[in-house]
Every structure is written in C-alpha cells, then in structure tokens.
Amino acid sequence: MTDDRGDRTRVLLTGATGNWGRAALREFSKRADRMTVLAFAMPTDRDRAALAEFDGMENLEVAWGDLTDAAAVAACVRRIDIVLHVGAIVSPLADEQPELAHRVNVGSMRNIIAAVKALPDPAAVAVVGVGTVAQTGNRNPPHHWGRVGDPIRVSQFDEYGQSKVVAERLLVDSGLPKWAQLRQTGIFHPGMLEIRDPIMTHSPFGAVMEWVSAEDSARLLANVCEPDVPDEFWGGIYNIGGGDGWRLANWELQTAIGGAMGVRDIRRWYDRNWFATGNFHGQWYADSDRLEEIVPFRRDTFDDALDRAIAAAPASVRSAGRVPAWIVKHLVMKPLTRKPRGTMHAIARRDEAEIAAHFGSFEAWEAIGDWSTFEDPQPSRMPTLLDHGYDEHTPPPEWTSHDYATVAAHRGGALLTTRFQRGDIASPLTWCCGFDHEFAASPRLVLTGGHWCPACVTDVAGYARQAERNTFLAQVVDA
Template sequence: GKENLSGNIVVIGGGMVGMETAEYLAERGCKVTVLEMLPEFCADLGSTRKISVTENIYKAGINPVTNVMVTEVKEGSVIGKKDGKETTYPCDYAVVAIGTRSKNGENLKTACRKNNIPYFVIGDAAKGRRAINATREAFDLALSIDDETVQAEAKKEKKTVFLTGGTGTMGVETIKQLLSRSGRFNVRVLARRSQKNKEVLKEFMSYPNFEVIWGDMKDYDTIYRCVTGADYVLHIGAMVSPAADKDPEGTLRTNIGSTLNIIKAIKAQPNPDAIKLAYVGTVAETGSRTAPIHWGRCGDPVKPSIHDYYGLSKVVSEREVFESGLKYWVSIRQTGMHPIKEGAENEPIIFHQPPNDVMEWSTAIESGIAMANLCEDWVDESFWRKAYNLSSGAKWRYANWEFTNINLAPLGLKYEDVYDPREMAIFNFHGQWFTDSKLLDDYLHFRCVDHDAYIAGMNEEVEAYMANPMIAAMMPNAEQMRAKNAQIGHKEGGFHWMFENNKEDYIKAFFGSRERQAQIKSFEEGYKLYRPSEKETYLDHGYDESKPTSELDINDMEGAAKFRGGECLSESMKKGDLFTPLKWRCAFGHEFKATPNLILNGGHWCPECNRYEWNYGEIAKVNPFFAQVWTPINGNTCDYKIKKKVSEFDILKEIKDNL
C-alpha cells in the first residue's frame, strides 16, 4: 500500500476486506489484531472461502476479536467496548477496513441518459461484494437485456427511498418489497449500530441498491444525510410499547424528535416539494374504543389511552406532520400487526387488553406492500395530505379473546383456560373496527393475503412443531401459563402491582375504580365473552360531511368548533382550503392555530387542554365531539385527573427550541 506499516497493527473490521488486509500485513511481519463488531468474523464470505481464510488467519498468528464496538482511535491505541466493558488495544498503526466503495459513475450514467442508452450497474460497480454476486447479476441481466421493458426501466432514474425502522417487522417487510421490484429503487436504511440490527439487515447487504447508515434518528445531522437525495421518506421507526411504557421521556424524545428532524431535513433540501413523506402513526392515537363505540374512522377524536406515552408521542408527531407545510405527506395509522412482536406476551400489557375489546388486524407482509406501493408512480395525487387507517380487511376484525383463541388453538387451549377476566382491564387500551380502512387499499392495492389460508398455515406450522414429542413436552400447559401470568402481573403496570401497591392512578385508568373491578365476575361466576355488534356506526364530526371538500367554508369551521365546545376565531377562509391555518379557541379559553385538515380529517383539537394531565372527563363535559369517545364507556361522573410523568408538549417545545 501507500504506507509501509510495521509493529503492532489493529485492523478495524473483520469482514472480507479486513481479513484480507490482516493477512497481507501478517505476511509482512506485522503483529495483527482484528476487531469485529459481529459475533463472527468473515461474516460476508461464502462458507468455502471462509474455511480457507480462517485457516490462514490462525496460521499467520492473527488475533481476531469479535463482539467489540470501536469507540475511539487514540495515539498508540484503539478503544473498544466488549461485553459492556471498555477495552484498550495497543497499536503502532490502526487500519480502518470496514468495507469498499464503488467508483463514482455519474459521468458515464449522465452520458448514457443523454444519448438514450440503457444503463445497467452490476457487480462491484454497484457495490463492493463477492464475486458470486457479480456473476449472478451478470447472468440475470444477460437473460433479460433484450427485453424492451427492461431497457425502458434502465433508462429511468432509480428512486431513492429512505426509511427508518428498517429492523422492525414492518420495516423489514417494506425493504423486502422494495428490493424485489427489479432494482427500480435504491433503498437507504437508518439503523442504530448494534449486533442485533446487523443480524437483521444481513440478508439485504448483498443487494447493490441497498445502503445502511448507522446512527440515531434523534440526531439531525444523521437524518439530514439520510434525507439528502431521497425521493421518498418512510418514517416507520419509533419506540413502541411495551418498551415505551418503561421509558416515557425517552419515548417522547425519540418519536417526536425524529419526526421533527425529518421535517426539517426535507425542508432543507433544494427540492422539498419533490420529496414525499409517509409517516406511520398508530391506532393508539384514538385510544380506548370498547363497545358500543368500537367502530371508528379517521377524523374521530384523538384520545390516546391514559399512561400510554407511545400514543402521546404519535399524536404530537402526527400533528407536526399535518401542520408541516410540506407539499407531499401522508399519515398511515398502523393497527395491530401479525406476527405479534416477540416478547410482548411476557409484559404487563397483556392485562391492559379488555377481553371483549376489538382490533382490526393487519399482516406484516401486506403492511410492507402498502409502504412500498406508495412509492410507485401510479399513486394518485389525491392520496396525499391525509390520514388513513391501515388493516388487512374485514376478515381481520376480531374481539381480543377471539384472536387469542386463534393463537392458543394449536396448543389445545382457549382464552378461558389461561386468563382471569377479573384481572383484565375494563377499558383504556386501544383498538377499533374501521369503517374507512378500505380507502387505503383503494389507493395502494396492498391486500393480497388470503385470511383463511394465512390462519390455516399458521396453525399447521405450530401443529407440525407440536408433533415433535420433544418440542411438545417443552410447551406450557394451562396451569403453567396461569402461573406465568401471575408473575407478570407483579411487574410494574401489571394487575397485582396496581392493587398491591395502591396505584390508584392505574386502577382508575384501567378499571374506573376498585369497586368496578370488584364487580367483575370470574368465568365460573358467569363472565361472558362476546363479539360486539357487526353493525357499522359513525361518530358525528360536527360538520356536513356530504359537502364536497371544495365547498367547505368558514361557516362549516364555525360549526365544527362549536361542536367541540369552542370557537373559530378566524373571520374568513378561502372556500375549500383546508391547509391554511385558522385561529381557534377551545372551551377552556386556550387559543391556538391549526389547519382545518388537522381538525376535521385528523381529529385533533386543542394542544393545551391536557398538557400536564389526563383530564378526559373534564373535557367531555364541555366538548360534545370528545364526549362521544368518553361518556359511553366511562359515564358522566368519571371526571378524575391523572398527572402525566412528563408533558409531550413540553418535550416538543424543548426539541423545537434546540433544533
């Protein structure tokens, strides 16, 4: 190389490049240590080549160290963290060998585009990888290069899609969908640097059009780097429950901060009006919707459940997206997604779900298809600047106990065998059946999974495992599951924890009172599981929804404000303009600005009314619009106030002040 190295060498990076560099240096008499973050070195090599390289490494006396994250390079040493402890690796030289980079081919590409010549980038010209990748790409291209459609696509610029949350269930499915589409998208993912995330993304690393930027989405500079050059931004990432329940402030800072960073980064681009933002919200924004108000739609009152800081963070973030002034944005409110996040069954959140409450579920694969489809050219212009509920359709409408039974059936169990209704919340979770979820499918055409076949396949898979006597012997029976639930119930947020520690704010939130909880019957005493009414019902949104949007005027705004117990202070508006902010006043005298779109289509209202506490009963008494989602469940006298651990709007202000 350009430098004549000698003595002790630390090579940072134990992939193909790092190990070949280490071999080269060892052959020249250097004492080499290789630091690799993953649990194995040569992870990007094929099995045969890996055997050969491994033999050479040990013969050459190279010391490979895995599971170490380099944090600093100093004069005479490299500092890294291994097993949670800081470790110093002395050296005369440090060599950074964490990958390869292709030459910039923009000039050649520009010339080809100018002369209408199909342009293909394969092998290491696209991304430094193994020879087998280049050979495969050349073979595939040779089979299709004469196809006129392929040539036409090659003449087009690839779209760049940047997404957060790429290591979560929805994010992984979105990546799979985008990468499967004939190389038409460059996919850029932001992920926290961790061994777990590297393992999740490992399967995509060989794709030439896939890029990972390691960093934190709370960091604006990192977000700006990710957004630069992107055509679409899919903001899927978030801290979610049950992890969010354990760190309310961290959840608010992460979820709100990342959204503000993305909005600012888009506006800082030279072409902000060309960038399309898809923000993933949640059904948790509308909170508890038990029967008889279990049918819902976008525009219904926003009301995250008490103690749900994840829900609070998504409400505030969605509000910022609505009011961002961006030309292209959309809020996709995700519902319960199957498969369920692993580990949730071991958390107190299981006690927060009323047995007869409902959820209209989505499959992970269809969620991924929806996100990928919104990046296609054929999406209609009218799709943007709205909120939508995402689900997999009518067949996925279940009561909680019904869906639990689907998961328990292959084990020969049912809900009554495992759960005690006296320990399950009466309300204050989230979930509803949607009257409007078909709207999203009408635009994005993502529903393609046969419900019955999906459930049958899931059951067959479990039954196949259970056919193995050794596996069957390890599966818990009903008694063991009940015992485990009792243990979980003593964790913070669980049923036993609430009552044994006199956590009245939690008892009120989930049961209304100790007296109401005491009235819940056991199954033996006659507690009934039921499926709520299939008849669709609609809440009143406080204005004439039969009027075309283009005809809505200041009179409609005044009527909507009055139905919310307040006033529209603006004297006029351009007819049909839902995107210019107006002035409003709520029933408590708070004045604020908001677009009609946020109020009518988003279901948001005053940001000050419950800034420091959950006072939903108090709001319901003066706001008929909001009362529709409180009084039918909680009654007219349930007007307690519960102080928040931290205010989402204070966090919002602090982040904005520092951004």
C-alpha cells in the same frame, strides 16, 4: 427520480430493523429493478443483527445513525425521493421511558420535515408518516367502529400514543408539498406469539382490533413508492386495516392463537380479572377500505398469517397445548401480571390511578367475577359513525367560515381567526377550546384529522371533565 444505478425510485426507510421494517425490506428486495432502499438504523449490535438477513440485498444500503441527529437525517434526505418514516420508540418501551419516546418520535419528525424544507425543491421528496390506532384510544363496544376524523383521545399512561399525536400534527401542518399520514393498527407478525410483557394484561377481552399482517403492511409501503400512486393519496390521513376478515374481538384473537398452539381452553391459563376492562386502544374501521381502493395492498387472510406465525414459532410455542395449564398459569402468566405495569401489580399496590384506568375502580375490579359468568363478546358488525360536527358531503375546498364555526362549537370552542382564504385547508388558523386554550391548527387537521386542543389531549385524566363542554369528545368518553 433516478439514482446512479439506473432509473429507480430512491427510498429512505426508517425503522428498518423492526418487524414491519424487515417485512418491508423483504418486499423491496423483490423490486430491485425499480427501487433502491436507504435503510436508516442505529449502529447497535441488535440492529446490526436484525439487518444481517439482508447482507446480500442488491438494492439496499444502510445508513447508520440516530434519528434525533438532524445532520444525519438531512444527509440521507438529500439522496432520496421518498421517506417512509416507520421508525419510532413504541410500547412498552415508550411507556417505560416517555422522555425518550417523545425525543425520538417527535424529534425525528421535526428533523425530516426540516430536511425536506431545506432542499432546493421540497416538492421533489415525498414524506409518508406513520401514526397509530393508539391516537384514538379506548373504543370498547358499542363505540368500537371508528374512522379518521374521530376524536383524538389517548389512553392514560400511553406515552407512545401521545408522541404520535404530536408528530402527526407536525406533518399535517408542515406545509410540505407532498406528504401522507398512515395510522397503523395492530400488526400481526410471528413474534406476537412470543410476547411476554405485562402490557398483555392491558387488552380488554371484550374490546376489538382490526388487524393487518406485517406482509400486507410491507406491501403497502412498497406500493406507495410506485409511480402510479394516484395524486389523491397525497395530503391524506388514512387508517391501515386488513378489512372485514381481520376485524376480531380481543377474546376471539386469544382463542384463535391458543387453538393454533393446541390449547383447548385458554381460560385455564388466566384468571378472568387479570385483564383490564378499559384504557387500551383498538377499533374496527369504517374507512380502512378507502386506503385499499387507492393503493391496493391486501392479500393475506388472518388464517394465512396465523399459519405462518405458528410455522415460524419455536417448538415450545407450537406445543404449548401439551404443557399442563397450571404451569403456564402459575409460573408464567401470574408472575407477569404482577410485574410493574401489570394489572395485578396495580391491584397489589392499591395504585388508585392505575386501577381506575384499567378497571374504573377497585370495587369494579372486585365485581368482575370468575369464568362461570363470562360470555363470549359479540360486538355489533354493523358500522356506526360518530358525528364530526359538519356536513361531510361538502368537499374540503368548499369549506366555509360557517363549517369551521360549527365544528368549533361542536367541540365547545370557537374559531378566533376572522379572515382566511376560502379553499385553503392547509394553513393554520387560530382556535380556542372550551377551557380558553388558544392554539393553531389547519382546517384539515381539525376537520379531517379529528385533532383539537393540544393541551387538552394531554390531560387524559380530565377527558370526562372536558366532555362536559365538548360534545364531539363526549361521544366516546365512556368508551
């Protein structure tokens, strides 16, 4: 793995202009003695401005292009040793333009896989894909502890999550010799303090998230490019999380940020019933420490990251506590909730589908009450694990037809393939779900990844009906 400037690992980084991507470039700039970066970016004014910070970065080259352009992607893949595929259309834009999200998020993964397969030696290039916590959808307490292998279950109207489910299936069952899939959680970065979008109202106060800092996430990306990454890392699916100190209830996060901005009582900024009670995403991970053990990357505490965010914020954010609360509530937050995709926009329009997703029903929204009956959420910190439907102590090479049949039955379906090679967990088999949809998926995708019927996962409104036949899904359908 050499380049024309010495014995350095050549990295292709997509998504280099985003918060995570720019943090990664800063980390890679510290490793110029052993790594070079080819950043793939769109030739837009916005992207050029975002990369201007790195004009003097000695080990950086920029390839201007579109991830949906297969030829442009292939030209880059021929020059590198590892792909870090961070680039994607994310929410809220993904939800506003779902066709664009699927075209980019799914199409780019197809192009990368095809480009690596076309190489004389596909094993010479590793691919690291990036998924999302949104793939497993809403996990309100008491179902708030999760791990890889839990049911793939996307929240309603979440096209970003749906596109990432498809992209992950493609990579895991691609047949590529060297790959890994990282499911990213919420990234805490300074820009969070300036977000003003109706998606803010989708986050339930009582739900949770195990966050991670942009800097630690960047360190992870750089570390997986080091030559000493254990072989066991490759071929795995991992949850990225900051660990115990980053496991916060959403209300805890709200009050922490507000307190850092000098806001004494964040409740004075909102009405309690402006915020959804379900249909978002977030977990505390029972397995995020595994990735830290294999590829250590954690250095930040939540307080570290919050202090940095406040220091980098504009004066208007740092002094938000000095602004009369009624101004923030009525001139900033209230109008935000009434914009399209805001929860109060759905209430005002009596949009039954959106109201049901966010609150359960209009009557349930009316029953939320005011702040006088609110209690600080206290989710259990004792991990609880879902039943994945098979003996997880059995090493994957020892999985048998009995394991596969048991897993399929747990999901209300069946394994249709009758002959396969024991120990081969990567080759797709044919399965049938409880609604007679036939599909192909490898044992690794199903048992390790938690994937099941691709048709059913897109039928978000039908999850409750599916759960009547799918015991695996029924564990979280009311979460």
